Amino acid sequence: MSLTGTTMNYSSDNDPAIQEFNTSKLLKNARKQAEDRNYKDFFICDVDSHHYETEALPEILQYMDDPVMRHLGLSAGNVGRAGLIPQAIGSQDMAGRVTRYAGRNKEIVPEEPHRDITLARRWMDAMGTDMACLFPTPMLLLATHPQVEVEVAMARAYNRWLSERILEEDNRLVSMVYLPMNEPHEAEKMIDEFAEKKGVVGFLSTGYLKRPVHDSANMRIYAKLEEHGMPLGFHAAYHWADTSLAQLNKFISVHALGFSFCNIIHMTNWVMNGMPERFPKLKTMWIESGLAWVPFLMQRLDNEYMMRTSDAPLLKKKPSDYMREMFYSTQPMELVDNREALEVTFKMINAESQLLYSSDYPHWDMDLPSTIYDLPFLDEKAKRSILGGNAQKLFNLDPVMSEWKLEANAKG
Numbered sequence: 037m038s039l040t041g042t043t044m045n046y047s048s049d050n051d052p053a054i055q056e057f058n059t060s061k062l063l064k065n066a067r068k069q070a071e072d073r074n075y076k077d078f079f080i081c082d083v084d085s086h087h088y089e090t091e092a093l094p095e096i097l098q099y100m101d102d103p104v105m106r107h108l109g110l111s112a113g114n115v116g117r118a119g120l121i122p123q124a125i126g127s128q129d130m131a132g133r134v135t136r137y138a139g140r141n142k143e144i145v146p147e148e149p150h151r152d153i154t155l156a157r158r159w160m161d162a163m164g165t166d167m168a169c170l171f172p173t174p175m176l177l178l179a180t181h182p183q184v185e186v187e188v189a190m191a192r193a194y195n196r197w198l199s200e201r202i203l204e205e206d207n208r209l210v211s212m213v214y215l216p217m218n219e220p221h222e223a224e225k226m227i228d229e230f231a232e233k234k235g236v237v238g239f240l241s242t243g244y245l246k247r248p249v250h251d252s253a254n255m256r257i258y259a260k261l262e263e264h265g266m267p268l269g270f271h272a273a274y275h276w277a278d279t280s281l282a283q284l285n286k287f288i289s290v291h292a293l294g295f296s297f298c299n300i301i302h303m304t305n306w307v308m309n310g311m312p313e314r315f316p317k318l319k320t321m322w323i324e325s326g327l328a329w330v331p332f333l334m335q336r337l338d339n340e341y342m343m344r345t346s347d348a349p350l351l352k353k354k355p356s357d358y359m360r361e362m363f364y365s366t367q368p369m370e371l372v373d374n375r376e377a378l379e380v381t382f383k384m385i386n387a388e389s390q391l392l393y394s395s396d397y398p399h400w401d402m403d404l405p406s407t408i409y410d411l412p413f414l415d416e417k418a419k420r421s422i423l424g425g426n427a428q429k430l431f432n433l434d435p436v437m438s439e440w441k442l443e444a445n446a447k448g
Contacts, residue, residue, distance in 0.1 A: 156206070268320050389421065
């Protein structure tokens, strides 16, 4: 078959799946789920949701201190050519078949409030979510940038923009703001700058770091987090250039292993080097790496520790005992046929007090609140704790219910 003279001229503007794109319409089945399950008196807090902050890059760059770097970003016209934000490898939108990616920047919103707030409210109201912890998407790869000064500058600009333009304007949105862990002194300064800001409920380390979490340079960061009473989140993020993942030739493979693998490394270093003993008041949450890896690691570390306790002299109890005191986000929860395995996992991590619901919206493998609500082995108390109560305690939240729930409750 000859393709001579054939013109491939596909434009998403002509795709009927993308024309008049609207989040509320896209999630109409999620809204039906919320109504069918009668979430109206459930406080639901999503501890891991995302926005595409790079669509607001010109706004963010206005918060950058370095005028040269700011000009570089503004003049480049797009994220990739600016050289400020590393790019992910792999096609998550499946060549446009997952239209959440292709259609998001075409959605029509009013001028006020900020676009990101409007879009967040639309998906939250559809799912029955009352409050959400908002994270960046492309900027989760900032730690992979070869120039640490770029990571620091972009992190500070983004955090300032997020704090002023988003968190200040909406009581339903909070965030654990990005920490440039590759530059500890700057990370300390960022904690001091943002710890008391409205909507800041903690700080975030990403999956890829140039130094291990137990590096001595990080100790002052952890001490400062303890001082401010702020939790630290480890948000998993794969990086295909990581030599341990480079042999995987498919997106599905690196996606399956990468998110869990980086947190397995960080958790092992965190526990076996005695960080929970050195910083007993510092709460940690392990984000977007699923749950199946946790029982595996508990068993492996316990087994090794009981044979060689002298290798981990700071520990006063088994590794699994420390891990049961940490917090975990649910997504992507492994909803396999063997529900008994999931039930055992919940028991091993003390899910009723340590597990927090997360959707990972708008990413393609998102989880709705029904992933928790529909589990037959959870009673109502456990469901309420996981869907919102545990987040309320960890983040010290004053719960804000969504308007449609308030209206539904007023009607009785």
